[in-house]
Amino acid sequence: MRKVFIFLGPPGAGKGTQASSLSRHLGFPYISTGDILREAVKNSTPLGKKAEEFMKRGDLVPDEIVIGIIEERLKSKDCLQGCIFDGFPRTTAQAIALEKMLGDALVKVLFIDVPDEEVVRRNSKRRVCSSCGRIYHLETSPPLKDGICDSCGGQLYLRDDDREEVIRERLRVYREKTAPLLHFYKEKGILTAVNGEGSIDEVRSRLLAEIEKLDKA
Numbered sequence: 367m368r369k370v371f372i373f374l375g376p377p378g379a380g381k382g383t384q385a386s387s388l389s390r391h392l393g394f395p396y397i398s399t400g401d402i403l404r405e406a407v408k409n410s411t412p413l414g415k416k417a418e419e420f421m422k423r424g425d426l427v428p429d430e431i432v433i434g435i436i437e438e439r440l441k442s443k444d445c446l447q448g449c450i451f452d453g454f455p456r457t458t459a460q461a462i463a464l465e466k467m468l469g470d471a472l473v474k475v476l477f478i479d480v481p482d483e484e485v486v487r488r489n490s491k492r493r494v495c496s497s498c499g500r501i502y503h504l505e506t507s508p509p510l511k512d513g514i515c516d517s518c519g520g521q522l523y524l525r526d527d528d529r530e531e532v533i534r535e536r537l538r539v540y541r542e543k544t545a546p547l548l549h550f551y552k553e554k555g556i557l558t559a560v561n562g563e564g565s566i567d568e569v570r571s572r573l574l575a576e577i578e579k580l581d582k583a
């Protein structure tokens with residue numbers, strides 16, 4: 367049966383870092399709507415042109431656009447065994463659409479819980495490689511050489527939406543539109559909350575412990 371993991375949590379909770387690491391561990395593809403949209407903006411595709419203004423101000427891209435992206439992505443063969451979602455779904459309409467797409471898949475929702483002050487601190491210090499997408503944090507996981515990616519030598523940059531005023535708006539949008547999904551998934555009995563404070567490895571171990579429980583279930 368197809369296994370699907372959904373990462374929920376405020377911006378900067380560590381969803382991207384943890385979900386991509388878990389994707390390597392389990393051998394399932396990592397699907398980040400944020401990455402797909404940023405790539406489209408970078409390449410000025412029709413999708414990127416539609417999404418750019420929403421993203422710049424920290425708002426959500428309209429549901430029908432994002433749902434369309436995921437419908438296409440799930441058709442790929444690499445998703446047959448399972449996949450890991452980061453940043454999708456973000457609204458109840460997206461969650462309902464995803465349920466229809468997944469049918470009888472085994473779904474587990476992992477909520478990474480991090481307080482607001484920590485969210486602002488983490489996002490403003492986040493740097494991303496413009497070439498391979500690797501994520502750094504200037505305090506907790508800095509690159510060996512300033513501004514340069516350890517993995518591929520690419521340039522590191524601060525995402526437009528990681529500026530403080532935009533982070534605060536993203537948090538507001540998260541609370542209004544995404545946080546209700548916690549209730550939605552809790553009711554279905556598939557939500558697990560994990561403490562997102564501490565080092566990347568500590569959080570990773572907590573998540574793996576939860577995932578192992580699913581394997582034994």
Ligand code: AMP
Nearest residue numbers: 399400420421425426427432453454456
């Ligand atoms: P992320 O990298 O997940 O923080 O996403 C960055 C930005 O992309 C968000 O602030 C939204 O503007 C847009 N975005 C990513 N995923 C979604 C989604 N599921 N629904 C709507 N907008 C999204």
